[in-house]
Amino acid sequence: xxxxxxxxxxxxxxxxxxxxxxxxxxxxxxxxxxxxxxxxxxxxxxxxxxxxxxxxxxxxxxxxxxxxxxxxxxxxxxxxxxxxxxxxxxxxxxxxxxxxxxxxxxx
Numbered sequence: 885x886x887x888x889x890x891x892x893x894x895x896x897x898x899x900x901x902x903x904x905x906x907x908x909x910x911x912x913x914x915x916x917x918x919x920x921x922x923x924x925x926x927x928x929x930x931x932x933x934x935x936x937x938x939x940x941x942x943x944x945x946x947x948x949x950x951x952x953x954x955x956x957x958x959x960x961x962x963x964x965x966x967x968x969x970x971x972x973x974x975x976x977x978x979x980x981x982x983x984x985x986x987x988x989x990x991x
Contacts, residue, residue, distance in 0.1 A: 888972050892965050895958060913963035920959055924952035 899905055927949045928936050935941075943951070964971035 888961075892961055894964055897964055897970065899962065908962055908966055910963060910967055913966060915960050916959040917956060919956040920952060924949065924956060929954055 888931075899908055927945065938946075961971065963969075
């Protein structure tokens with residue numbers, strides 16, 4: 885499995901090779917995350933809860949969903965890189981905050 889820093893480095897290089905850094909400011913990257921999240925949602929839009937379960941999805945649906953999930957992650961990683969945010973650490977911090985806010989067994 886590829887580690888997070890490797891993904892960050894690959895995406896930074898990919899953007900640099902295409903001179904895309906000029907477009908990768910925080911505002912544009914946030915909009916890209918939102919638009920890609922919308923595309924992910926579109927893959928599931930008309931499915932029932934049961935139809936969206938892993939065992940009910942076709943191979944084509946799973947691939948389309950995985951590609952849209954990857955697009956969301958790509959732009960989140962780029963945004964974290966541009967803003968110099970350690971996203972794995974921020975994620976762990978947020979999990980810890982949520983643990984204190986949402987106790988087990990509480991609704």
